[in-house]
Amino acid sequence: MSEFVDWPAESESTVGLAVLLPGRNYPTTMPLLTFAGLAAAQRGWQVRAVSWTAPDVDTRATIDWVSDQLREAIGGFEGRVLVVEKSLGTCGARFASRRGYDAIWLTPLLHLPEIVDAMSHNAGRQLLIGGTQDPAWDLNTARTISEDVIPIEGADHAMFSGDAIRTAEVHVDVTRAIVKWLESLSSGVR
DSSP: OOEEEEOOOSSSSOOEEEEEEOOSSOOTTSHHHHHHHHHHHHTTEEEEEEEOOOOOOOHHHHHHHHHHHHHHHHTTOOSOEEEEEEGGGGGGHHHHHHHTOEEEEESOOTTSHHHHHHHHTOOSOEEEEEETTOTTOOHHHHHHHOSEEEEETTOOTTSOOSSHHHHHHHHHHHHHHHHHHHHHHHHTOO
16 A cells, blocks of 8 residues: 655645555655655645555556555545645546546656547646657657657656766656646746
C-alpha cells in the first residue's frame, strides 16, 4: 500500500491539492517530483507526496492499482486537484482524466495505448515533459494530447543526459517549464 506525506503549507490560502505520484523506482524525494512539488507549494497548492512499493503486474492491473492509490491520496478532499505523476504514476491518467484534473505528466508512458487514450480524453490542462532518449516518450503522440509539451533534448527516462552538468541543467529546465505552466494555470492564460 501507499503512504502519504503532506508538506507544510507555504500559504494560508490554498489553490487546491497537488498530489505527487512516483515512478516504480523514482520516489517523490527525487529531483523531478521534489522540484515540481516545491513549485506547486510556492504557488499556493497543498502538496501531498505519495510513496509506494508498486506490484509487478500487467498493464491493466497496474492502471487499476495506481488509480486506487491516487483515489486514496485524494481521499475526501473537496476542491481543485492537480496531479503530478512520474512514469509509472502516469498510469493514474484514467482516474485523473475521468475527473478532469489538471496534470503534469513527467516522462509519461506514451508507449502504452491505454495511457495515451486516457490523457487524450482529459478535459483538464496537461503539461507533458519527456526526454528525447526515453523509449516511453513520443513527441508526436504528446502533441496530440496537449499543446503544452516540453521535449528535453538528450534526456532519458530518468531525465539524465549522461553528463552531470547537463543533467543538472535538465532538471533546471524542467523546473522552469513547470513554474511557467503553473503560473499560466493560475492566471488562466495558455
